[in-house]
Amino acid sequence: MSEHDEFSIIDQLFKPLAGLSREARGLIDDVAVIAGDSTQDLVINTDALVAGVHFFEHDPLDLVARKLMRVNLSDIVAKGAKPYGYQLMTAWPRGTSYSEKADFVRGLKTEQDRFGVDLFGGDTVSTYGPLVVSMTMFGRVPAGRALSRLGARAGDKVLISGYIGQGYLGLKALQGQLMGLSHADVNEVISAYHLPEIRADLAPVILEHARSSMDVSDGLLADADHLARANNLMIRLDLNTVPTSLSARAAIASGLSPVDLVTGGDDYQILCTADEAGAKALIMAGFYEIGMCLGVSEDTPAGAELWADDRRLDAVAKGYTHPL
Amino acid sequence: MSEHDEFSIIDQLFKPLAGLSREARGLIDDVAVIAGDSTQDLVINTDALVAGVHFFEHDPLDLVARKLMRVNLSDIVAKGAKPYGYQLMTAWPRGTSYSEKADFVRGLKTEQDRFGVDLFGGDTVSTYGPLVVSMTMFGRVPAGRALSRLGARAGDKVLISGYIGQGYLGLKALQGQLMGLSHADVNEVISAYHLPEIRADLAPVILEHARSSMDVSDGLLADADHLARANNLMIRLDLNTVPTSLSARAAIASGLSPVDLVTGGDDYQILCTADEAGAKALIMAGFYEIGMCLGVSEDTPAGAELWADDRRLDAVAKGYTHPL
Structure with missing residues (x-):
């Protein structure tokens, strides 16, 4: 892998920003974990999709929204957590119509109903470029129990x-x-x-x-x-x-x-x-x-x-x- | 205001997604609040910046990073919360150099040290368009005490x-x-x-x-x-x-x-x-x-x-x- 691929950017540049914080888990786990009360923790994942990179420029926006939610849920579920709610960032290309935005929202609603999550908050902005959407998903897991990619043993x-x-x-x-x-x-x-x-x-x-x-x-x-x-x-x-x-x-x-x-x-x-x-x-x-x-x-x-x-x-x- | 401005998009499209969830506060407050343990809650804010919209295309990237963090901290502090940590999403234009990314990270580090926050996690992706950066900032506040824009009274x-x-x-x-x-x-x-x-x-x-x-x-x-x-x-x-x-x-x-x-x-x-x-x-x-x-x-x-x-x-x- 080249010095400048995604993994080296994370290793060389972003890991030092995570420091020793318990929540970041050394950025090794795709998710962060925030200790909640004595019974449960919050598992947190952020994944973004970009038009022309992660989906086709003319994909229906309800499908884009649904995929965004699912790729975020995937990390939450893999850690053994129950989906809870999410923050949403949408950067809309200039000229995106109201009905296209409504399509996107319809896709989110479909997945919300399916997975039992609510929108908690977010930001909606404009861009001169392609659509960029990002989600920060929250899940809940019994305290101290969130799974990690660490923990495998020989013989597993x-x-x-x-x-x-x-x-x-x-x-x-x-x-x-x-x-x-x-x-x-x-x-x-x-x-x-x-x-x-x-x-x-x-x-x-x-x-x-x-x-x-x-x-x-x-x-x-x-x-x-x-x-x-x-x-x-x-x-x-x-x-x-x-x-x-x-x-x-x-x-x-x-x-x-x-x-x-x-x-x-x-x-x-x-x-x-x-x-x-x-x-x-x-x-x-x-x-x-x-x-x-x-x-x-x-x-x-x-x-x-x-x-x-x-x-x-x-x-x-x-x-x-x-x-x- | 036109039918299609940012506020109507939020009112008409996104508010229904927030439903009655306590965390979303009806999307009225710029922040979400997640109940933590019996002593403290988590205050959550997401704000994004787009090149050519929120900053100049050729602004130094350390300044962009620092502004991103500050506009996010602004909402946290306004609710009376103590900054805690953040999730980061960066959509880099194709061709962004390693040293430009390092500049961005240097800006984040400056603000981390100043405000006592750590990176918890996030996503880094590519785009064919302008730089888009988004942050979800967490703050901590005594349980049930996060301020709201609601609560003002006549005579205040x-x-x-x-x-x-x-x-x-x-x-x-x-x-x-x-x-x-x-x-x-x-x-x-x-x-x-x-x-x-x-x-x-x-x-x-x-x-x-x-x-x-x-x-x-x-x-x-x-x-x-x-x-x-x-x-x-x-x-x-x-x-x-x-x-x-x-x-x-x-x-x-x-x-x-x-x-x-x-x-x-x-x-x-x-x-x-x-x-x-x-x-x-x-x-x-x-x-x-x-x-x-x-x-x-x-x-x-x-x-x-x-x-x-x-x-x-x-x-x-x-x-x-x-x-x-």
Whole structure:
């Protein structure tokens, strides 16, 4: 990675601003945690979407609003917290009509009703550029119990909350680069890209049974790598056990590499680790077991590896290929 | 006001999203309040700045960061709360250099040290448009004590925490439209525009002695009008008692209308009301008495009026003139 990518900006520039504050958790966890009363803490997440970067310039604004809320909820739920309410910032391009703003608000209302959150406050401003929307979401969790990506141990199972690759396939479909899928399959993956499924119902079971947890937003393999390194562990993912939809399997049958599914982004599933008993409970609740945490050694350095059929798949450039 | 201005967007579109949640305070207060433990609450404010709208495209980024933090702190302090920490969203134009980002971070650090806050978390993204930065600031206040713009009563004195018009004069100076000021005076008002003074030290005295409070950001007269209408009161402001700097008085001597100072924005002073005894304490702490709350009647409808020398100054278009 270059000196100037997002992660180095966070490490080099922003981490010193977080200092030793307990709330920031060293910026390692995507969320902040503010101690509340003796019974509960506040879990806080901020995520922004920019037109032309995170969504298409002409996407319907109700979908943009709904996605904004879901990508924010994803982090809250992954920490085992119950969604609570949010602050909203909207920077509208000059000339955005009242009815477009009303569309955006309609999308927010749909998600509010679904996830039981209210708007707490915010700011609405104008811009000469593309639409920028940002949300700070609050969740509530029993005091001291908010999960972290830290806490995984060697021997833990690695689990995922649902299908991997749906968002990536949706993006490919919108770019006209997805072949061999039926109309219905294409609609399904586009819908997953616009509106990732958020399993808020899983928060209590994660809280009860997971040892470490985070949401997948940079792609399964990259995020498993982040989790592994944060815990100084090796995570071995088994590509054959990664859950994929029927649409994804149709795409693979038409020539798509299954490896692309685990390196593509836009998934927003929950990645967690648990001991044997915890993993059983999580699987009962709908999680899939996809790998294993190992202690580090010369043979198993910290990070995530992708395996299939007892062979390790090596990273080459952005994709992954079988090593010779 | 048109159907589509910022206030109607908030009233018509966003207020329904806040619903009856206690935290949102009906979006009337610029801040949200989350109940914490039995001893303290969390006061929350979100304000954003956009290049080309809220600051000049080529303003040094450390100044932009410092202003962002101060406009956010302004609302926190106005509610009597102690600054605590913040979430940050930065949408960087493609091509922003590492050293520019480092400048921005340096500005944040300066203010963190001054006001005793830490970065808790956030998001950093890219944009094809101008820089957009947004902050959600947290403050702490004794439980149930956060001030509101509600609570003013007929008979209350109206007070302001410092000079009015400095930000407006700074903007005029930067636009090359300010005549008759010395070099030193011009520097002073430009500095006030870039870095409004935030009187965090006043929070405890406001908490103790004010009945209602808000920060001035839309201009003194407009914000006094908001406060008056929220309380169904008439506020009579006496232009002659509004505190102005020596620079402002030099500008007035050179032909600037003093009325422009109270209708211009970018001030970020604290506007509050208090009873007789409270007003005395606030004045001792540095506030200035600038008006009076009156009950409404046919002669004194809800809203703010500007008076000078026993004459009411009437609003015409954007400016104000003496009625005939």
